[in-house]
Amino acid sequence: FNENEIAYLPKLGYFKKNEPAFFEPIHIIENSNIEVFRHSINLLRNVFTDGSGNVIPDFDITFDNSLLEKNISYLTNAVSFIKEDSKEYYEIIEKCCKKILLFKTDPGNTNSFATIKAHGVAFFNVYQDDYDEVFFIDDIAHQTGHIILTTLFHNRKAIFKIDEEQNVEDLLKLKDHRTVYILLHALYTYYTTLLCLDNSLAKNRFNKRQEKEAIGRIGFYLNKCSNDLNRFEKINDLYSGIENVLTNEGKEIYDIIRQKYSEAVQKWQTTISGFDYNNQTYNFAFKNFDALNTLEKTQS
Structure with missing residues (x-):
């Protein structure tokens, strides 16, 4: 009980x-x-x-x-x-x-x-x-x-060729306490979130306020995804190529993430380029976003 x-x-x-x-x-x-x-x-x-x-x-x-x-x-x-x-x-x-x-x-x-x-x-x-x-x-x-x-990833060695428990901070000398395993997890969740928000926006599921929030969240995650893709690419460079970091199965997942990121950037970059996220915390807060960004920006 x-x-x-x-x-x-x-x-x-x-x-x-x-x-x-x-x-x-x-x-x-x-x-x-x-x-x-x-x-x-x-x-x-x-x-x-x-x-x-x-x-x-x-x-x-x-x-x-x-x-x-x-x-x-x-x-x-x-x-x-x-x-x-x-x-x-x-x-x-x-x-x-x-x-x-x-x-x-x-x-x-x-x-x-x-x-x-x-x-x-x-x-x-x-x-x-x-x-x-x-x-x-x-x-x-x-x-x-x-x-x-x-x-x-139940069998991580089917995905990673390197030690996935290495800290990003140790590898890249950046302030990032995540492991390589957690970094790839983060990238995959950007993919899934961008996918679902984008698809529901395309089906006109939201009212105007919700539409603004959904687009604001897409811009928020595109920024995070860009930073984390950049870090993963630096890890790839450190090991002289992704083929030395991930197996073919791992590369397939990574390629799906990169493809969705590129599609979302191409679709939304014009709209989100003017957004201000300076008052955001780790979790997206619509009231903070709404205070700095006008509705007209989501309709450009």
Whole structure:
């Protein structure tokens, strides 16, 4: 039982202590096979850690049914949009991502994440009050991207020719504490996020405010992707070519990422070139973006 004396049985539902019948069923997102947890799960509690690896205290993090109630319509719509607009990618999502857990905490504690310690679960930090379908398309694509790549990389030596646990900082003498493995993970999530946002924009899924946010997020990730591609290319140069860094399977994934980046730059560069991201933090915040960028820029 969790702190509210609720126990969860997979595929069945939730029990309250000393009550013989289920008091809530599991929640499956409409027209999908993906479950959303209604309550905190004790067996998952240890994966909620801060940057130092310490478990985030109960008073500093929220898990409850109110998060599901507030966000489920947005989450359901986002899943539906990805399913219809990015069909091939969605098929992979359903194979690899079985469950979603919503939580709320200061991002200084942790961001949304996926982890091998709870493989197949996507964890979304819904700490901004204005999150809607655009955020969930972004975060679904991002976190399921991690889950999918972890699955693909179950045998890392089928992907990497070098030691993938080397730190980028040590290799390139730059301030970057990520490993080569994590760097490639980041690049793949830019690919999945750009893919899903771009496809849903093309299908006119959003109102004007959401359209501005979606395009703002695309520019935000293109900047990040550009920086990380540059770092990966420097690693390739360090080893005298990508053929000495990645296997053919690894190069295929890398080429897909580069191709999507190039397509997105060609499509959106004129629109996003004037955007100002100086007030953004690690996670995209639309209210910050909106304060510095006019709607007309998204329509140029």
